Amino acid sequence: MSLLSVRDLSVKFAMRDNTVTALNQISFDLAKGERLGIVGESGAGKSITGFALMNLLSRPGFVDSGKILFQGDDIAQMSDAQMRRIRGNQMAMIFQDPMVTLNPVLTIGQQMVETLMAHRKLSKSEAEQIAIVKLREVYIPSPAERLNQYPHELSGGMRQRIIIAIALLLDPQLIIADEPTTALDVTIQADIMELLLELCETNKVGLILITHDLGVVSQMTERTLVMYAGRIIEAGRTREIINDPQHPYTQGLINALPQQTAPGQRLKQIPGNMPSLTAIPNGCPFSPRCEYVQDHCRTEAPKTVQYTHVEVACHEVHRLHSDKAEEMNR
Amino acid sequence: MTAPQPLLDIRNLEKRFELDRGFLETLKLRGGKLVQEKREVHAVNDISLQVAPGEALCVVGESGCGKSTVARLIAGLLTPSSGEIHYGGERIDNRSRRAMMPLRKKMQMIFQNPYASLNPRMTIQQALEEPVRYHNPNLSQGEIRDKVADVMRAVGVDPSWGGRYPHEFSGGQRQRIAIARALTVDPEFIIADEPISALDVSIQAQVLNLMLEAKEERGLTYLFITHDLSVVQHFGTKVAVLYLGSVCELSDTATLFENPKHPYTRALLSAVPQLKDDHPNHIRLRGEIPTPINLPPGCPFESRCAHANSRCQSEQPRPQLQPDGALVACHAVEEGRLDG
Numbered sequence: 001m002s003l004l005s006v007r008d009l010s011v012k013f014a015m016r017d018n019t020v021t022a023l024n025q026i027s028f029d030l031a032k033g034e035r036l037g038i039v040g041e042s043g044a045g046k047s048i049t050g051f052a053l054m055n056l057l058s059r060p061g062f063v064d065s066g067k068i069l070f071q072g073d074d075i076a077q078m079s080d081a082q083m084r085r086i087r088g089n090q091m092a093m094i095f096q097d098p099m100v101t102l103n104p105v106l107t108i109g110q111q112m113v114e115t116l117m118a119h120r121k122l123s124k125s126e127a128e129q130i131a132i133v134k135l136r137e138v139y140i141p142s143p144a145e146r147l148n149q150y151p152h153e154l155s156g157g158m159r160q161r162i163i164i165a166i167a168l169l170l171d172p173q174l175i176i177a178d179e180p181t182t183a184l185d186v187t188i189q190a191d192i193m194e195l196l197l198e199l200c201e202t203n204k205v206g207l208i209l210i211t212h213d214l215g216v217v218s219q220m221t222e223r224t225l226v227m228y229a230g231r232i233i234e235a236g237r238t239r240e241i242i243n244d245p246q247h248p249y250t251q252g253l254i255n256a257l258p259q260q261t262a263p264g265q266r267l268k269q270i271p272g273n274m275p276s277l278t279a280i281p282n283g284c285p286f287s288p289r290c291e292y293v294q295d296h297c298r299t300e301a302p303k304t305v306q307y308t309h310v311e312v313a314c315h316e317v318h319r320l321h322s323d324k325a326e327e328m329n330r
Numbered sequence: 331m332t333a334p335q336p337l338l339d340i341r342n343l344e345k346r347f348e349l350d351r352g353f354l355e356t357l358k359l360r361g362g363k364l365v366q367e368k369r370e371v372h373a374v375n376d377i378s379l380q381v382a383p384g385e386a387l388c389v390v391g392e393s394g395c396g397k398s399t400v401a402r403l404i405a406g407l408l409t410p411s412s413g414e415i416h417y418g419g420e421r422i423d424n425r426s427r428r429a430m431m432p433l434r435k436k437m438q439m440i441f442q443n444p445y446a447s448l449n450p451r452m453t454i455q456q457a458l459e460e461p462v463r464y465h466n467p468n469l470s471q472g473e474i475r476d477k478v479a480d481v482m483r484a485v486g487v488d489p490s491w492g493g494r495y496p497h498e499f500s501g502g503q504r505q506r507i508a509i510a511r512a513l514t515v516d517p518e519f520i521i522a523d524e525p526i527s528a529l530d531v532s533i534q535a536q537v538l539n540l541m542l543e544a545k546e547e548r549g550l551t552y553l554f555i556t557h558d559l560s561v562v563q564h565f566g567t568k569v570a571v572l573y574l575g576s577v578c579e580l581s582d583t584a585t586l587f588e589n590p591k592h593p594y595t596r597a598l599l600s601a602v603p604q605l606k607d608d609h610p611n612h613i614r615l616r617g618e619i620p621t622p623i624n625l626p627p628g629c630p631f632e633s634r635c636a637h638a639n640s641r642c643q644s645e646q647p648r649p650q651l652q653p654d655g656a657l658v659a660c661h662a663v664e665e666g667r668l669d670g
Contacts, residue, residue, distance in 0.1 A: 185619075190601035193603070216603045218604065218605050219604070242606070253531055253532060256531050263564050264542070264564070264565075267538055269535040269539055273500050273503075
């Protein structure tokens with residue numbers, strides 16, 4: 001049985017007189033200890049997916065239909081009390097900005113001890129011992145002293161390490177990391193990613209990594225979902241998606257990276273913008289920007305099909321593939 | 331062959347920001363005694379750079395390394411604490427605001443956040459016309475309108491959208507408008523401070539292409555500030571790597587990426603997440619960037635460098651010219667202590 005199984009999940013936002021669809025029938029699975037990347041640009045629905053999995057959607061957002069099965073139980077149907085037992089305990093979330101997650105008026109120690117004592121029957125000194133062990137695991141120097149420090153006394157990279165330590169406090173089964181290193185510098189980002197990878201591997205923790213950075217996904221994850229306008233448009237093994245993407249949007253996204261073009265040459269750009277949720281085009285949401293577009297793309301939403309080694313939602317994927325093969329032969 | 335006259339010549343530029351301004355703020359309690367001390371942030375330390383016409387010099391570094399301060403000093407938005415800035419052979423750092431005005435036409439700046447750089451209460455037509463009218467007082471209204479429409483078309487913004495306000499545009503479109511505004515006065519030099527960092531990948535490509543086109547068609551010279559090394563490799567002809575306000579390495583883009591020499595440059599390059607490589611081989615740095623308040627006497631990178639020795643602690647390295655033309659400020663490179 002997979003750790004997490006999402007089936008036809010739709011999330012909508014209530015507007016004054018109608019609703020907009022933020023997530024449109026997404027389905028995916030995560031095995032125990034597996035690392036999954038969710039990539040896409042802003043407005044694709046990546047963060048909403050993370051929030052929905054943690055049952056953190058707040059009004060006007062709501063789960064319209066579908067199931068989120070975590071170890072067999074449907075998160076979408078759980079009461080707040082049931083959810084509190086899971087959240088932080090069996091699944092934890094890491095956000096982009098550590099200053100938003102950490103309470104600025106409590107010391108690091110208070111925040112860690114509070115989390116531990118809320119879920120386990122522990123004395124304060126036992127909880128502190130566990131906190132110190134966890135801080136050491138994320139390579140924080142002199143962990144015992146850090147317990148008495150406030151978040152503002154630490155650097156950005158240090159804060160994000162503490163967030164990771166807090167996320168791992170109760171040995172969760174699943175960590176959802178939403179752009180965990182976007183606010184950090186490159187050298188610090190590399191350290192944090194290495195740490196996260198190491199901890200997930202040694203503790204057999206599942207990871208859902210939400211990011212816009214294809215490089216990070218390529219280094220960190222085993223499988224990848226590519227999202228566009230609230231849908232999963234391509235899913236498969238990360239290496240295969242990076243090396244041989246099938247959906248025109250995924251191809252465009254990878255080809256648009258500067259390292260894919262010789263220096264000084266024009267980059268291969270995708271024309272236009274991601275549609276806003278209030279104006280998602282009929283048919284395939286990518287059709288207005290797609291170079292392979294046909295008439296039926298504009299009217300009929302593509303179904304997800306298995307194609308070569310990936311699952312892809314595109315009407316024209318066969319043609320696209322033969323075009324590519326022709327190009328190779330030439 | 332003599333080197334062409336640089337368009338921009340920065341000599342020994344320094345900028346320090348005082349943290350304690352009033353007399354009372356300078357009083358500190360140290361070991362039970364009241365002492366007077368002034369703390370300063372050393373944002374830029376002794377930087378010398380030249381930019382030749384038609385070049386695109388990229389300045390890279392992590393947050394707090396002083397790259398934006400350099401941009402603001404050149405644009406005249408900040409006054410240097412010492413050192414000189416020459417533009418087209420004339421010294422510009424000691425000019426009054428009024429004397430800077432003719433230069434503003436030649437030198438334009440693009441900022442990171444297009445939300446903040448466009449006035450939300452002006453239509454984009456007004457925002458684009460204003461600099462043209464200011465710098466060309468003898469143009470008629472019709473000529474101004476034509477010029478603005480030309481530039482709008484050049485950056486891929488429909489001139490019929492002129493009556494709209496900035497909030498009606500997406501981030502990428504807004505950055506195009508910000509670029510259009512910089513181009514309306516026909517500048518020769520553009521200072522771009524992280525112009526694409528706030529944008530999505532597919533939009534980044536659009537904006538970067540636009541800047542490349544402008545470079546070729548208008549013969550622009552760029553000073554491009556960024557933290558993204560893949561953009562540097564694509565866009566820059568020369569790269570300056572900054573760390574804590576000092577240049578650690580300055581060389582041609584191709585040379586820097588093929589053969590990085592400074593330990594910091596190597597660590598920086600190795601930290602970029604790659605698409606293809608399955609096994610990252612990233613050089614771990616010790617600790618994090620120290621604060622630029624009261625800098626150590628030696629090499630600024632010493633506290634994180636794996637090759638540091640006692641000389642690095644006490645003596646600041648000077649930039650040394652390498653056989654392949656790179657300038658590297660590192661004792662270990664100078665002494666051949668790295669790999670050789």
